[in-house]
Amino acid sequence: MKEMILLIVGGALINNVVLNQFLGICSFLGVSRDIKASASLGGAVIFVITIASAVASLLYTYVLAPFGLDYMKTIVFILIIAALVQIVEMFLKKKSPAIYESLGIFLPLITTNCAVLGVALTNVQNDYDFLQSVLSGFGTALGFTLAIVLLASIRSRLNEKDIPAPLRGAPIVLIAAALMSIAFMGFSGLSF
Amino acid sequence: MNKYVERLYNGIIKENPTLILLLGMCPTLAVSTRAMNGIGMGLSTTAVLILSNVVISLLRKLIPDSVRLPAYIVIVASLVTVTELVIEAFLPGLYKSLGIYIPLIVVNCIILGRAEAYANKHSVGLSLFDGLGMGLGFTAALTLAGLVREFLGNGSVFGFRVLPEAIEPMGIFVQPPGAFLVIALFIAVMNAIGIKTRQRQLVESDGCDMGCAGCAMAKDCAKAKGGEEK
Numbered sequence: 489m490k491e492m493i494l495l496i497v498g499g500a501l502i503n504n505v506v507l508n509q510f511l512g513i514c515s516f517l518g519v520s521r522d523i524k525a526s527a528s529l530g531g532a533v534i535f536v537i538t539i540a541s542a543v544a545s546l547l548y549t550y551v552l553a554p555f556g557l558d559y560m561k562t563i564v565f566i567l568i569i570a571a572l573v574q575i576v577e578m579f580l581k582k583k584s585p586a587i588y589e590s591l592g593i594f595l596p597l598i599t600t601n602c603a604v605l606g607v608a609l610t611n612v613q614n615d616y617d618f619l620q621s622v623l624s625g626f627g628t629a630l631g632f633t634l635a636i637v638l639l640a641s642i643r644s645r646l647n648e649k650d651i652p653a654p655l656r657g658a659p660i661v662l663i664a665a666a667l668m669s670i671a672f673m674g675f676s677g678l679s680f
Numbered sequence: 681m682n683k684y685v686e687r688l689y690n691g692i693i694k695e696n697p698t699l700i701l702l703l704g705m706c707p708t709l710a711v712s713t714r715a716m717n718g719i720g721m722g723l724s725t726t727a728v729l730i731l732s733n734v735v736i737s738l739l740r741k742l743i744p745d746s747v748r749l750p751a752y753i754v755i756v757a758s759l760v761t762v763t764e765l766v767i768e769a770f771l772p773g774l775y776k777s778l779g780i781y782i783p784l785i786v787v788n789c790i791i792l793g794r795a796e797a798y799a800n801k802h803s804v805g806l807s808l809f810d811g812l813g814m815g816l817g818f819t820a821a822l823t824l825a826g827l828v829r830e831f832l833g834n835g836s837v838f839g840f841r842v843l844p845e846a847i848e849p850m851g852i853f854v855q856p857p858g859a860f861l862v863i864a865l866f867i868a869v870m871n872a873i874g875i876k877t878r879q880r881q882l883v884e885s886d887g888c889d890m891g892c893a894g895c896a897m898a899k900d901c902a903k904a905k906g907g908e909e910k
Contacts, residue, residue, distance in 0.1 A: 508856050510710040514789060517705070559765060562783040563757040570750065602706050602787040609780050654872035655864075658702065662864035669857040 492623055499627025502678055505603050506635040507669040512603035516636055517661060519594070526640040529594045530633025534626065536576060536598050537607055540569050541625030544608035545618050558612075565608045573598055603632055638668060684809045691813020697790045698821035699866060700875070704790045707781055708822055709859040715838050718826030720774040721781065722819025724763055726812065728785055731759045733799040733811035740800045752795045753786070760785045790818060828862050829853045 503509060506516045512533075519529050544565050552558050577595045580588040598604060607628050611621040642664045651660050697703045704725075711721040735755050736743075743751045764782045768775045775782065785791070794814055799807040830836055833853030835843035843849060852858050 510706050510856070510859065511784070513705040513709060559761060562761050562764070562786055563754065566753055566757050566786055567750075570753065602784050605787055606780060606784060609783055613780065654868045656871075657867075659864040659868040659871065662860045662867070666857040666860035666864065669860055670852070673855065673857070 492619075495620060495623040496627035496630065497678065499624045500631035500634060501672065501675040503628075504631045504635055504672050504675075505606070505628045506632055507665065507672045509606070511606040512601045512632055515597060515601055516632075516639065516665075517658070519597075520636050520640040520643055520661070523637060523640040523644060525594075526636040527633070529597070530629075530636055532594045532598060533601065533603070533632050534629040536569075536573060536595070537604050537629035537632075538622060538626045539576065540572055540604050541607050541611055541621045542618070543568055543572060545611055545616065545621035548612050549618070561609070561612060562605075565605055569598075569604050569608070603628065635668065635672075639665060642668075683806065687806060687809040688813040688816070691810060691815070692817040692820060695814075696817040696821060697793075697814050698818055699870065701790075701793075702867075703793055704788045704818060705863070706784065707788060708825060709856075709863060711778055711781055712822055712825035712829055712859060712862070713833075713854045714777075714830050715823055715826035717774075717777055718822035718824075719819060720771070721778055722815070722822045724767060724778070724782060725785055725788060725790070725818055726815025728756065728759050728763050729791055729794060729815045729818075730808055730811035732756050732791055733794060733807040734804055735759070736795045736799040737802060737804045737807035743800075748800065749792075749796075752792060756791050756795070757786045790814060825859075825862055825866070829858055832862075833858055 499505070505511050506513065515529060520526050547564065547568065548558070548561060552561055552564060557564075573595055577588075580595075607625050611624060614624075616624060639661070643661060646660060646664065655663070691697070695701055698705075698708050707721055707725070711717045732752075732755055736752060739751075739755075760783060763785070764775075767778075767782060794810060798810050802810070827837065830838075831842070832850050833855070834851075835841055835847065835849035850858075853862065
């Protein structure tokens with residue numbers, strides 16, 4: 489039980505996927521203008537990463553590894569993720585239009601989010617079993633959501649401030665991310 | 681200007697993928713801790729970019745328009761796997777220090793972006809030089825970021841200690857926050873001396889925000905923006 493909690497906390501806080509490993513920077517910077525939108529994207533990312541790490545782990549253990557095809561993992565994983573996003577989108581559209589309405593537009597963006605592929609590959613690299621992969625995927629996605637919602641909140645404050653002209657736009661957002669990253673470095677003390 | 685030379689100039693200076701177009705931020709931030717890592721990552725990406733541009737340009741009349749993105753992704757993923765195996769075999773040191781960021785070249789926006797914006801419309805020769813120019817531009821930017829971070833954070837240049845031992849380097853610059861800070865300052869300096877990054881042009885035209893706008897998902901990104909206003 490303790491190990492499970494550690495996996496989630498480690499993925500979310502200690503090795504934060506955005507602020508520590510620089511995965512998913514595109515959407516982190518692109519969609520963080522608005523708190524509501526970033527929370528929706530976070531929800532979609534949690535959904536997709538958790539499912540993708542489960543499917544990738546099963547495929548790797550039962551198909552790729554036994555047949556000695558582990559060098560094919562990059563190709564297989566990226567195709568699974570693309571297909572999975574499509575399936576999730578179709579499923580949600582049919583079964584729960586309300587969730588689809590709130591997540592739908594963000595789902596296609598996730599295919600190119602390198603955090604999804606990154607988590608799948610890291611799980612394989614660390615020899616995680618099925619449960620460990622799902623938990624670390626969930627933790628990582630939680631960390632992504634936390635980071636993007638925090639950044640969106642900071643940005644909504646920044647909008648009202650008088651920022652020096654050369655720093656407007658991308659630079660001030662990156663500086664805010666740098667300060668968040670320093671704060672998150674404090675969590676490395678949590679690792680047991 | 682010769683149109684092949686023009687492609688190189690365009691990739692390295694005029695539309696530098698990292699500094700002007702602000703694409704491929706993930707690897708830029710992640711591997712620029714050392715100048716050598718920047719060169720290694722840049723050249724690996726350049727190899728994939730040249731090959732994918734050539735292959736996609738060769739196949740541009742064969743791939744049906746409706747399935748072109750999945751086709752491109754498969755081509756790029758195969759080329760990345762080949763590159764990964766070559767690096768693992770011949771440059772094990774580099775393979776270890778770049779780690780997971782080598783397979784992640786697949787999702788680098790620059791590669792799909794060039795396939796979509798250039799290689800599927802132009803001849804093989806021009807696409808090759810476009811890939812070479814863009815790749816070298818990416819390498820130059822990564823190396824520059826790596827040089828600054830390594831000098832400030834480690835007191836060395838390409839692994840050679842240049843600062844006297846008495847001066848303590850600012851370790852934060854080789855840590856994750858340093859990556860965000862250095863890139864932020866690069867863009868701020870370019871803004872200050874009047875070089876227009878694409879992000880600034882976009883702000884003026886109220887387009888998509890930085891990062892994902894140039895990649896194949898720009899349309900969905902715009903849709904996402906439209907959704908926010910509701």
